[in-house]
Amino acid sequence: MDILYLLIPLALVLLVIAVAAFVWASRSGQFEDLEGPAYRILMDDDDPRIPRSGPAEGESAAGEEDLKPPRP
Incomplete structure (x- = not known):
């Protein structure tokens, strides 16, 4: 019975916190837009997140060697 003196106030404190x-x-505003994040994951982003940089001076672009025909 003595444990109720501890459990009832503890339950009330947890209720107040919740x-x-x-x-x-x-x-x-955590509950304002419940459907937006669900649809946002299905949308296709055309913009790349990481911008591509051009080849450095003296280097060829990636895969450019594969496109050239072999030399005889």
Whole structure:
């Protein structure tokens, strides 16, 4: 029976923390757009994330040797 004096206040403290976290999340806009991230992953991005740089001076572009016919 003595354990109830510990468990009931502990449960109330955890309840208050959970309610405070939910109120904070709803006020900060965490639940406003639930479908956007799901559709965003399906969209095809045409823009590359890493910009390509041209070949350095004196170097040929990657794969350029493969396109040239072999010399006789």
